[in-house]
Amino acid sequence: MRTTPFYERTSALNQTGLWDHWSGYLSAKQYHLSEKLEYFAVRTAAGVYDTSPLYKYRIHGRDAEAFLSGVLANDVRKCRPGRAQYTIWCDDDGYVIEDGMLFRSSETEFMLTAAEPNAAYFQDLVGRGSVQVDDVSEQVASLAVQGPRSKAILSSVAPDIAELRPFFITETKFDGSPITVSRTGYTGDLGYELWIDSDDALRVWDSLFEAGEGNGIMPFGETALIMTRIEAGLLLIGADFGSSRYAWTDGERSTPIELGLGWMFRDIDKDQRHFIGRDAIQREFAGGARWHLVGLTLDWQEWDDAYKRVGHVPPKDHTPLAEEIPLYDKEGERVGFATSSMYSPMVQSHIAIAQVIPELSSVGSEVDFEVTIDHEIKYIKAAVTKMPFYDPPHRRA
C-alpha cells in the first residue's frame, strides 16, 4: 500500500494502528482510541482529514468549459472562476457514473475530484477540442479542515480565508506555501479543503496544527467522516449508489433524480445544453423515477421498546451500518431500502439515508425499518425527514 504525503505526520498521530485501504493508500480508520472523540472535534472544534487519495484531474484548455458542459451533468457554466461546484457525470441512459467536486480557477482551468479512476473515461471523450485532461492525483495533496473553529484557525494563518463564502475558492499563501482553499467539505459543518502541492504537504500540515493548537484541532479518520457525512445527508459511492459503469443490472444503478439531485436540472427545459444522459433525464422527469432519496428518522420509542421488551439495553451505536436495510410499508410491501444508517449523537436518534417509492417520499411519510433482535426480525417505524439531519447555523457563518 502506498502512503499519502502526510503519512509522516498521520502515522505518528495514529494511536490505534488501524488503517483502511483507500485507492491504494493507507487511510486512517481512526487516530484515537475513541472515534467519537474525533467526531465531536469536528462538531465542536476542528478536525483534519487527509483526502489525498482522491483522484484529481486537471482539465484545462480553451475548450475546457465546452467539454465539461457536455460531459458533466451539472451545468459547469454556472460555476464561475473562483467557485466550486458539486457535480455528477452520467451515462447515456441517465444513470449516475460518479460524483465529484469541480473547482474552477479561471475561464480555462478546472480541477475535478473523483473517488474512482476516471482518466480514460474523460480522455476518451475529449475529441478534437483544445482540452487536456491530466491526472494530477499524486501532485496534489489535500486536507479537509472541518468544524466550527476551522475558519478562525485557517484565517489566523491566511487572513483572506475568513472572507471565503461557501462554494468559493481562493489561491493564497499558507505560511509561505502556495495553496488553493475551497470552502467545501463532506461533513455538513463549517469547513474548508486545502489543495496543496505534494512537496509542501508536511509544511502546510505543521503550520495548520500549530495554528490549531489550543483550539482543539485533531486529525479524524474514516469512521468519524462517515458519521458526519450521513448527518449532512451527503452521498457516498459504494454505499448510497454504485457507478453505472460497472453495474450488471439497472437495479444496481441510480438516476440523479433518484439520488435527490434533480435540482441540478431545474432549467433543463429552458436550456439547450447538450450533456451525456440529457435525453434520458428529461424523459425521467416526465415519466417519474423509481425511487426518491430521503432521510429517515427512526421512532425512538419503538426502537427502545423493541429492545426493552426482550430484555436488552436499547443500543445507540454511532458506528455507521455497512449493510443495506429493507424498508416496508404498513401492509408489509417492500417500499425501499436504507443505504446508510447510524445513531446520530447530534440528532439523538437513529437516522438513515434511504430510497423509497415516490408515494412515500414526502416529509412525514412513514415506513418500517427492519432490525434483527435476538435473531428475530422486528420493524421500527421511521419517518421521512428533511436532510441534512444536522445543519448548524455556523455552517453559513
Add this chain to the structure above:
Amino acid sequence: MTESRTYDAIVIGGGHNGLINGAYLAKAGLRTLILEQRNIVGGAAITEELFPGFQFTTFSYALSHIRPEIVKELDLVKYGFMPLLMESTFAPMDNGDYLLLGQDEQQNIVEIRRHSKHDADAYEQFSHDVAMVVQAIRPLLDSIPPDITSNDPEELMRMAALGQHVRSLPPRVVHNGMRLLTGSASDFLDDYFESEILKALIASSGTIGAKVGPKSQGSGLVLLYMAVGEHDGDQGAWSFHKGGNGGFTQVLARAAEGLGVEIATDSPVSNVITANGKATGVALADGTELEADIVVSSLDPRRTFLELVEPRELPTDLVDAIERMRFQGISAKVNFALDGLPTYPSLAERGEGPFRGFINIAPTVDYLERAFDDAKYGWFSQHPYLDSCVQSTIDRDMAPPGKHVMSNFVQYAPYELKGSDWDTERENLGDTVQATLEKFFPGFGDLVLHREVVTPLDIERVTGLTEGNIYAGEFLAPQMFFFRPAPGWNQYRTPISGYYQCGSGTHPGGCVMGGPGRLAATQIIGDLEALR
C-alpha cells in the same frame, strides 16, 4: 409585576426540575409561570463566567442521569441539547503510576491487566452485573412509586405489580441489587477485584454527595445510583453538555419558553397562599401575589413543607418525617481557571490524552475512608477525594484557546464544622485542594489564574439546597422510593390540595435527571384529568 395576573400553574424554583415540570405542564395546555429567585435559571446546574473568558460549572459539572424520554418529549435537540463525550477516566496513584480507562474495551483490558491479570474479566463481570441491576430498576426510576400507606385498590395493584417485577428478575440480579442497596461499595467491590486502584476508582462513586465512606453501608446505594445514567445508550457513562450543565439548563429554558412557559427571574417566593386546605397562589418576597390553582415547589422538602407553607397546616407525621429527613451536605467545589494543562509526570508525553474525561483523586480505598474519617469528626478532609475534570478539553468554548477550566468536586466537606465555620475556612479548603492537586500534578499552582471555592454553605446560600446537600435530601435507603421525601407523600402531592412537589427531594432523587419534574407533571396532569 401587575397584581392581577393569574395562571393555571406556578412552579417555584427554576432549577432543572422546575423547568422540566413547567415545560410538561405547558405542553399539557396549562398557562404556566416559573418563578426563580436568582437572576439566572438552572439552580445547581448553572455555568457562569466568573473570570473573564472562563466558563465555570459552579456546582454540578457532568450529565448522565437525564431521562432520555425528556430529551425526546420536550424536543430538546431542537433547542440545542448536545451531550459531548467524556472520553476517559484517569486515576493517578501515589507512586506515579495510574489507571487510565477509555472508550476502547480491549485497551481497557490491557490497562487493567497491567494492575491485575485477575481483574480484567472481573471488571467485565462487574460491569455486566451492575448493568443488569440498573436495567432492573430503570422502570422504577421512570414511574411514580406506589404509596405503601394507602389501601386504595389501585395502589395495592401497583404494589403487586412491583412484587411481580422483582419476582420476574433472575435471582442473581435481585441478590446483587440487595447487596448494593443495603451494603457498602467496598464490600461489593472486594467480591470482584484485587487491584487497589481499580477498587478505589469505583468505590469513589459510592461516596458522591453522601455522608458515607466507601466502607459504610449505604455507599453501595450511591454507587448504584451513579450508574443508572447513560451517554448515548452507553450505560453508566457520563456526558459533558455543551456549555456545561448550565448550557443544559439554558436549553431547558428555551424549550420551556418554546412551549409557552413564562419564566420570571429575580422573583423569590415567600410563601404559598392557601385557603380552606387548597393552594390558591403564591406571594413573592416583595409582596406581589399571583394566583394559580396549581402550585408546584421544586425546592427541597424542608422548604417545600416547612417554609413555603405553615407546618401547622400539615399532618404532624409529615412534619415530623421532614424534620427528621437528613441533609448533611458533605461536598464542596473548587473551580480553577488555568493558564495551561496540568502535567502528570509519567503521562507527560500524552498531552491532553488523560484529561479528556474524569480525573479521580483517590488512590486507595483507605485514602477515601480516611478522608471520610475527618468528616465524621466535624472537619474537612485533609487529603480530600476529588472528582475533577478539565472541561475545556471537551468543550473548547469553556476557556480561551490554550487556557483551561478545571472543576473539582471535593469530599468530604461537612456542612457543620466543629469549632469553626465555612466563612472562616473557605480559603483553607481551597488551599487544601490545591495542595492535593500540586502533589499529583507538580507545578499545578503556577497554572492557577483564578480560584473559586464553593463550600456547602455557599451551595445553600446560592441555590437554597438545605445544608448544601447536593441531592436535596441524602441518598439513604429510608429516604428513597416509598419514603422520598416521606411515607405517604412520595407521589408528588402534598396534604394541601393543588400544592405539589417536583424537586430532587422527591423520587427518583437528585442529579441532573429530570425524573422528579417529569413524574410530578404526570401526576398533576392525571389529577386534573380525574377532576374533569
